Amino acid sequence: MQTSTLVLVLLILAAVAYRAGRMRSLALVGGLKGASKLHSRPGYYGLLTALWCAIPALLVLGLWHAFDGRIVTDLVIGGMSAEVQALTPDQLSLVLNDVRNLVAGAIPAEMASPEARAAAARYVELQSLSGLAAAALCLSLALAAGAFVWLRISPSLRARNNVETIVRVALIGCSTIAIFTTIGIVISVLFESIRFFRQVPVTEFLFGLQWSPQMAIRADQVGSSGAFGAVPLFTGTLLIAGIAMLVAVPVGLFAAIYLAEYARRRVRAVIKPMLEVLAGIPTVVYGFFAALVVGPLLRETGESLGLAVASESALAAGLVMGIMIIPFVSSLADDMITAVPQSMRDGSYGLGATQSETIRRVVFPAALPGIVGGVLLAISRAIGETMIVVMAAGLGANLTANPLEAVTTVTTQIVTLLVGDQEFDSPKTLAAFALGLVLFLATLSLNIIALQVVRRYREQYE
Amino acid sequence: MNDPALNPAAAENRAQRTRRLVEQSLRRRYRAERRFRAYGIMAVALGLCFVGFLFSSIISTGWTVFQQSYLRLDVSYAADVIDPDGSGDLETIGNADYSGLIKAAMRKQFPDVEGRGNLRDLYRLASDGGQFDLRERVLRDPDLVGKSETLWVLADDRVDLYMKGRIDRELGEDVRGLTDQELGWIDRLVADDRLEKRFNRSFFSNGDSREPEQAGVWGAVVGTFLTLALTLLLSFPIGVAAAVYLEEFAAKNRATDFIEVNINNLAAVPSIVFGLLGLAVFIQLFGLPRSAPLVGGLVLTLMTLPTIIIASRAALKGVPPSIREAALGMGASEVQTVMHHVLPLAMPGMLTGAIIGMARALGESAPLLMIGMVAFIVDIPHGFTDPATVLPVQVYLWADSPERAFLERTSGAILVLLGFLLIMNATAVILRQKFERRW
Structure with missing residues (x-):
């Protein structure tokens, strides 16, 4: 039976269970007139029956699906000849792919070996068996659990409280997903990184100056030794993020100061959303803009000035990234500036200070911690930004501080190492996870510091 | 001695001096004031310039994508080519x-062209894609076999670029990509x-293609729709449930603090890290198919959850406590209070948050x-496990293509993407204005 039909049948069963539970509760007390003798309103009895009917069955179905593919393939392999079982995992996956293609009809049956055909037949058989077993198990579970509760319905059953407990548990479950996501990120990145560091020492990765992650297929090939020194990537990332901050911080800060302190209410209401449009534009659009508009423009300007500007210069990527971050800096700074109490400004005006003096000497220092927090968040965003650098920055690792040359970044390398089909245990792909770990840790610590600073600052004035 | 009461003359003197000093410095200070204000105006102007420059450069390269060059040809559906045995068998007709x-x-149009090389150049004025149109027409109406009709056939991308004025005919033959002879043919066709x-129908109905004139966004739009539908379906209920728990039920203790710290951090984790999670967990561990909207939706769900939770909590905070107290006072249980009273009142705010989260997910590609989901996919996806791509990734793929005609397609796809974003954000704003209640 198809999973979707099964789910549908389960939902219909749950609806039936709702009716049945409700009817039974009413029947026990002699119809609607006696409803006041029930502990809970009749609907709750129905709901309790329906939940018991659907939830265990759906859980079992989910678990079944998580594991049945693996079990079926294991059984298929187990049924094949000893030679096949002796193959390495890579070759085995090729054989399995053949079998799956055969099942899907992607390759005609005449082309396959008899063994593959037999395996395919077995695969189909096991799959349908598994489907039938899942259906039988889930349906009987649904019926059994539903019937169990249905039989227990009595006027004194605390149906509402039971339903509410289930609801609470579900709510708690949903709110813990954030924790599981974090754990998932840490585990997935950490494990692959540990596997990487077994092949390449941590010190070489963190302090090496050479980055050329291609591993040779044969040992005697030219450039066969891949080098995994990530320093050029770190400097490239910092260079581009630095250029971005040089654009975003002054522009964003002054825009925020002007809009918060000088601009009239009407002007502010028009201009602020217009600037925030920049925050809503997808990063891939910025990447396009950097690679095909700003990059060539800079190169032409450089040529006319007699400067050699690489077509994928760090400057182009950094500039555009800076534009992207302007609204981020300006809206955070705006928040922080408007949170400074008016009394502080009034005090300064009372001493005869001009508006700009008040802003520079009173408002800005008071808002500084918050602004620093905002800038830290902006840096973390610049470091983690991917599409702009993938499209507009170079691929070659280049240890330089010259913004006119092409540099590569951590995120660019992650993308280039992982896009396309790849085997999962070569140092090349594992290196991407190690880079991901560095990225995650760097942004995490920046975020924690920034959030701490911002929170402490907010508490000061609120 | 400094006491002004004892020495009024000295005090007078001092006051005058101070006054003079202040007046002298006042000019400088006012100048500084004007300068400071000018910096602010410059920053705002610069920001607005960036917005203007960005949009004008994208619109100026992209707006032409809504039109496409077509050739009007007198096609005769020769029976001996399409259906030589006259059997009317659809398979034979399909393979013609x-x-x-x-x-x-084309030959009939230009009877004077001779020689294989010249003919090949002539044929290249029409796009490869035209044959699929013809095939579809004949398959839909097999009676056409043996007749002829005049119809509009897709032209080649170079012809299209020329028609849109993006190829300068003053340039040399090798630079512009069209020979003088080809230009002559084009001129004759235009004159006739x-x-x-x-209107460029194929851009809105085709999937991706290696040929710019045949490439369309429909495949990516469907992929985007499937991915986002799954994201919304998962992230909205889960996000709302998490927000309700944290805001309405959770006790203030370490566990809830930990959850909150987690949510705030996840909101700032780079999106590419979620990609790594998806690759390692969903694809490697669970063995879900690559390039599928299913996995894309799951990854985007994890990514947008923090946004939705934070927005939903803000919406719940906005519901005044008096509502809860009234419900509890009438004997409702805590769960009933939340489900029957607080949640419906907070729903507009939550929906606004969800739309904003979806808009972010829509633009996400890393x-x-x-x-x-970067594979080259021609077919329109039909389900959650079919290989698919999404609009922003399509933009990325086309931006990487060397053909000049793809530049216009890329900008066109960006315009479509921005159009969707505009609709979503406008909906959010309208929703907020219409349903937002101030208590």
């Missing part, structure tokens, strides 16, 4: 050589009203690159 028909029509720009 339709590009030959277009070639024949047989070559013109019409994590989807990790899970293989």
Whole structure:
């Protein structure tokens, strides 16, 4: 039976269970007139029956699906000849792919070996068996659990409280997903990184100056030794993020100061959303803009000035990234500036200070911690930004501080190492996870510091 | 001695001096004031310039994508080519050589062209894609076999670029990509009203293609729709449930603090890290298919959850406590209070948050690159496990293509993407204005 039909049948069963539970509760007390003798309103009895009917069955179905593919393939392999079982995992996956293609009809049956055909037949058989077993198990579970509760319905059953407990548990479950996501990120990145560091020492990765992650297929090939020194990537990332901050911080800060302190209410209401449009534009659009508009423009300007500007210069990527971050800096700074109490400004005006003096000497220092927090968040965003650098920055690792040359970044390398089909245990792909770990840790610590600073600052004035 | 009461003259003197000093410095200070204000105006102007420059450069390269050059050809559906045995068998008709028909029509248009090389150049004025149109027409109406009709056939991308004025005919032959002879043919076609720009249907109905004139966004739009539908379906209920728990039920203790710290951090984790998670967990561990909207939706769900939770909590905070107290006072249980009273009142705010989260997910491409949604996919996806791509990734793919005609397609796809974003954000704003209640 198809999973979707099964789910549908389960939902219909749950609806039936709702009716049945409700009817039974009413029947026990002699119809609607006696409803006041029930502990809970009749609907709750129905709901309790329906939940018991659907939830265990759906859980079992989910678990079944998580594991049945693996079990079926294991059984298929187990049924094949000893030679096949002796193959390495890579070759085995090729054989399995053949079998799956055969099942899907992607390759005609005449082309396959008899063994593959037999395996395919077995695969189909096991799959349908598994489907039938899942259906039988889930349906009987649904019926059994539903019937169990249905039989227990009595006027004194605390149906509402039971339903509410289930609801609470579900709510708690949903709110813990954030924790599981974090754990998932840490585990997935950490494990692959540990596997990487077994092949390449941590010190070489963190302090090496050479980055050329291609591993040779044969040992005697030219450039066969891949080098995994990530320093050029770190400097490239910092260079581009630095250029971005040089654009975003002054522009964003002054825009925020002007809009918060000088601009009239009407002007502010028009201009602020217009600037925030920049925050809503997808990063891939910025990447396009950097690679095909700003990059060539800079190169032409450089040529006319007699400067050699690489077509994928760090400057182009950094500039555009800076534009992207302007609204981020300006809206955070705006928040922080408007949170400074008016009394502080009034005090300064009372001493005869001009508006700009008040802003520079009173408002800005008071808002500084918050602004620093905002800038830290902006840096973390610049470091983690991917599409702009993938499209507009170079691929070659280049240890330089010259913004006119092409540099590569951590995120660019992650993308280039992982896009396309790849085997999962070569140092090349594992290196991407190690880079991901560095990225995650760097942004995490920046975020924690920034959030701490911002929170402490907010508490000061609120 | 400094006491002004004892020495009024000295005090007078001092006051005058101070006054003079202040007046002297006042000019400088006012100048500084004006300068400071000018910096602010410059920053705002610069920001607005960036917005203007960005949009004008994208619109100026992209707006022409809504039109495409078509050739008007007299195609004759020769029976001996399409259905030689006259059996009317749909399979035979489907396998016929339709590009030959277009070639024949081109030959008829230019009877004076001779020589294989010249003919090949001539044929290249029409796009490869035209044959599929013909095939579809004949399959839909097999009675056409043996007749002829005049119809508009897709032109080649170079012809299209020329028609849109993006190829300068003053340039040398090798630079502009069209020979003088080809330009001559184009001029004749234009003079005969047989070559013109019409509404670009194929851009909105085709999937991706290696040929710019045939490439369309429909495949990516469907992929985006599937991915986002799954994201919304998962992230909205889960996000609302998490927000309700944290805001309404959770006790203030370490566990809830930990959850909150987690949510705030996840909101700031780079999106590419979620891609790594998706690759390692969903694809490697669970064995879900690559390039599928299923995995894309799951990854984007994890990514947008923090946004939705934070927005939903803000919406719940906005419901005044008096509502809860009234419900509890009437004997409702805590769960009833939340489900029957607080949640409906907070719903507009939550929906606004969800739309904003969806708009972010719509523009996201980095994590989807990790899970293989960058494959070259021609077919329109039909389900959650079919290989698919999404609009932003399509933009990325086209931006990487060397053909000049793809530049226009890329900008066109960006315009479509921005159009969707505009609709979503406008909906959010309208929703907020219409339903937001101040208590």
